Amino acid sequence: MISRLPLDQQLESLRAVLSRNGMLTEVLARAATLDLPGWYVTAGCLFQTVWNVVTGSPPTNGIKDYDVFYFDAGDLSWEAEDAVIKAGREIFADLPVEVEIRNEARVHLWYEEKFGVACPPYDSTEAAIDSFAATTCCLGVRVEADGQWRVYAPHGLSDVFNLVVRPNPVLAPRAVYETKAARWREQWPELTVLDWPSTSVTSNSSGD
Numbered sequence: 001m002i003s004r005l006p007l008d009q010q011l012e013s014l015r016a017v018l019s020r021n022g023m024l025t026e027v028l029a030r031a032a033t034l035d036l037p038g039w040y041v042t043a044g045c046l047f048q049t050v051w052n053v054v055t056g057s058p059p060t061n062g063i064k065d066y067d068v069f070y071f072d073a074g075d076l077s078w079e080a081e082d083a084v085i086k087a088g089r090e091i092f093a094d095l096p097v098e099v100e101i102r103n104e105a106r107v108h109l110w111y112e113e114k115f116g117v118a119c120p121p122y123d124s125t126e127a128a129i130d131s132f133a134a135t136t137c138c139l140g141v142r143v144e145a146d147g148q149w150r151v152y153a154p155h156g157l158s159d160v161f162n163l164v165v166r167p168n169p170v171l172a173p174r175a176v177y178e179t180k181a182a183r184w185r186e187q188w189p190e191l192t193v194l195d196w197p198s199t200s201v202t203s204n205s206s207g208d
Helices: 007-018 022-034 044-055 078-091 104-109 111-115 125-130 158-162 174-187 199-205
Strands: 040-042 066-070 099-103 140-143 149-152
Touching (some): 022 066, 040 044, 040 125, 044 066, 066 125, 099 104, 104 111
């Protein structure tokens, strides 16, 4: 089992598995040309590619978009972010997938209106990835100038390869996790979805 390999071999396996999604590798290569600060391709397009390969499905099965996060606190205006989005739209224009680009330095400006809870300002793209509703989502990959892959995986890779969806109750509400998990299980019935922790567990884990 890949999850029981030493971490360096897990990383090699991750790259091999993700590289079977040609759309993903193309998004990675093109995103690198935007030269965005602290950028990663992240979230569903990564762990869902792994789920597909592990379950014997086509690598792109069920992937609705490809997320590109970056972090630029120098200009928090919508106009600055929109300029990056438009530049990306040109670069990805001929790909038959949706690529969503987002400046994570701006998330706190709109998160509460969308999800109903306040989001403290992030200080990096990594901090944003840390706050996903499930630990399985907390994964980012980028291609460096020398062609090496940089992988950010604060919770490791075992759950991803083992098809385990584990809640990450640090920001997103319970309803967000449960809605996502239900949708994923419809697409990938082999998943093991763990329950959201009780209120007492959540408060204790927050350090309060």
